[in-house]
Amino acid sequence: MTDLAAAPARAPVEKIWLASYPPNVPAELPPLHHSSLGELFEESCKRYSDRTAFTSMGKGLTYEAMERESRKIAAFLQAQGLKKGDRVAVMMPNILQNPVTVYGILRAGMIVVNVNPLYTPRELEHQITDSGATVIFVLENFANTVQQVLGKTPLRHVVVTTMGDMLGLKGHIVNLVVRRVKKLVPVWTIPSALRFKSALSKGASLSLQPVEVSPGDIAFLQYTGGTTGISKGAALTHANLLANKEQMGVWLDSAFIGKQRPEQLQFLCALPLYHIFALTVNSLMGMATGSNNILIPNPRDLPALVGELKKYPIHIFPGLNTLFNALMNNAEFQKLDFSALMLVFGGGMSVQRPVAERWLSMTGCPITEGYGLSETSPVATANRCNNREFSGMIGLPISSTDLAIRDDDGNDVELGGVGEICIRGPQVMAGYWNRPDETAKVMTADGFFRTGDMGYMDARGYTKIVDRKKDMILVSGFNVYPNEVEEVVAMHPGVLECAAVGVVDEHSGEAVKIFVVKKDPNLTEADVKAHCITNLTNYKRPRFIEFRTELPKSNVGKILRRMLRE
Structure with a gap:
């Protein structure tokens, strides 16, 4: 890890984009309200105790239940001898056990290692070995992959869950369908594995020992996709994610100017929670605002996804260009009532103009495009939420964020000139886990993160990506x-x-x-x-x-x- 706290003082940047800000959005964030994600979580669970926090396959989990169940996971982990700063891997799709486990890990002062459930054994082995994770929570559908790498990694404890573990009586039917009808669970044998329900049961009889977590402590190791070489873990601190949550919060508020804000917001969570976009924009934003996240385990199953959309009035929909495009070509989606939709947030890849224009025509709600990376927790720029017209730009740098366009020698290019987009702000990672060499390649002397994306800024402060440098x-x-x-x-x-x-x-x-x-x-x-x-x-x-x-x-x-x- 490279210590970036000792980076040179921030050189002033001419923030031409501030003139284009929505009226309620501050140029700089006030000091953070919380010292850790665990503290934010516990406060939200107290404030919104009787509200539903997450819903999966028709089963809701209240904030009070989230607090209770995550406390059991945290106490269970402590009882296994794990200490603050130890890494715990989570290999699950969007099911209730995912947020319960993640918030349990954070409350115990440990570091979450998000793992893509569809990883091959080779990819999983690299991520577990690189992170040094000693515990993994995995859905049984992917336990066979874990089995194949057990002897080659530091893993000491494997906790296996089923699709139906937190669905009550309905869970037995769900498990039967998943295992016997759809045959989605390859055979696996891990003699030492513990069942998720047993971990909850053990944790229920234990007390969670308080852990002092500071803003600079690492909360997540968020592995990059490996498109620029070997997959690296972006070390995201509690402060990084709390800052990005605050930044997105004031931006989100601007979407409700002149509108009636619902008492409880409903988020569609179709993007996987192991991905940084859904982690921050769905889970953390949802938690902070007392919202309900409708979890979609498999967004590629469009009929099931549309079936969920029929059941709930969705107010906020974070998604990708490919998902928006696929939905609009679904006949049942075209029949839906979109009157509740208040904000559609596009990220992860460029939103194409034909998709954005057709979406607005079909739903009446524009796609607000934003931009970010795993290394920026993720959101760095966003378009104004009250823009009806699709700009084709990635928007304005959000509060407390500096954006520079630089040439190969690290010099700022003239306004309107194409160069590499560089980001500086409280949401920028602490560095790559155990890779000071790779960190040094992407961090400049004055604290900017070099994104590898090529773009330009116009006179209003809006930035346009023209492409990945290497593409x-x-x-x-x-x-x-x-x-x-x-x-x-x-x-x-x-x-x-x-x-x-x-x-x-x-x-x-x-x-x-x-x-x-x-x-x-x-x-x-x-x-x-x-x-x-x-x-x-x-x-x-x-x-x-x-x-x-x-x-x-x-x-x-x-x-x-x-x-x-x-």
Whole structure:
């Protein structure tokens, strides 16, 4: 770990974006109200005790129950001999056990290691070994993966849960369907494994020993997707996440100017809680505001997702471009009542204009695009929540956040010039876990995090991403940004989704290739090329077009250009 507390004093930045702020949003955050996420959690559970905090498959868990059940997990962990700062892995989809476990770990002063449940044994082994996690909580559907790495990692305790563990009587039916009908639980054998219900039972007879947690202590190791090499753990402190929660809180408030705010907000939590976007925007924001998060275990099961949307009036919907696009092509989704929808927050990948415009037309609620990374807890910029028009920009730096656009030598470029987007603020990570070398590569001497994304800022302080630095395509000396090509191709009514990459070309060095999933089965290569001739200058036009039935995506739904290139 690199100690970034000793970084040089912050050089002043001309914050031209402040003139574009909503009227209620401060330039700088006041001091944090809480010293730890556990303190925030306990205060919310007391204040909103009788409200529902999380709902899964029709079963709700109140804030009072969240406090009780998470306290059992915290006491159980302490009884296993774990101390403050020890790492505990959580390998679950969006089920009630996830937040119960995560908040239990935090209350015990330990560090949460979020694990993607769909990891291969190789990926899991790396993350457990790198983090040094000694305990893992895992859904039985993925216990077979844990079994394969047990002897190669520091794991000493495995706690296995089932889909139905916290669903009451309904849980027995759910487990039967998952195991016997859908056959979603591969055979596993871990003799020393403890059942989740047994961990709760053990914790119920124990007292949680108070742990002093300070804002600078690490709360989460949030592993990056590994798209720039080996997966690294972004060390996020309690202060990082509390700051981002506060930053998002004042931004969220601006969405209700001139509107009647519901007594209790309902969030749709379709993005996985192990992902930083849902962790902060759903779980932490929901917790801080006394809201109810409707947990979706598998957002790819669109009929089930739409079925949940029919049951609850959703006020806040964080999502990705691919999810919005998929939903709009679902006939049942098109019939829903969207009158309760007050804020749709798009992040994780660029929101495409055709998707945003169709979404507004269909639902009446615009997509507010924001931007961030695991390393920034995650939100760094956002568009104003009262903007009806889609800007195509990632918005303004949020409170207490500085944004600089810099060249390869670390110098600020002129306003409007393209360079690397660099972020500085209280939400920026403490560094990569045990990787001072990698931390040094991304942190500047004056405390900015180099995102690896290329963009420019306009005179109003709005920033536009033109692409990942490494994804840029060089055609005969001209820069081509895949996002631009994709946005144009996606405008064609016959295209469902697409992805652009650079391929080797003996004449131009590189050429643009576009992978297309058809919405109209009659769409031809000639149709796509004709559309591009109208909308793109010659060197940006795709030379090669390949039709696919689907595009490779991460488990969050982000299209993986890297896999298409390979």
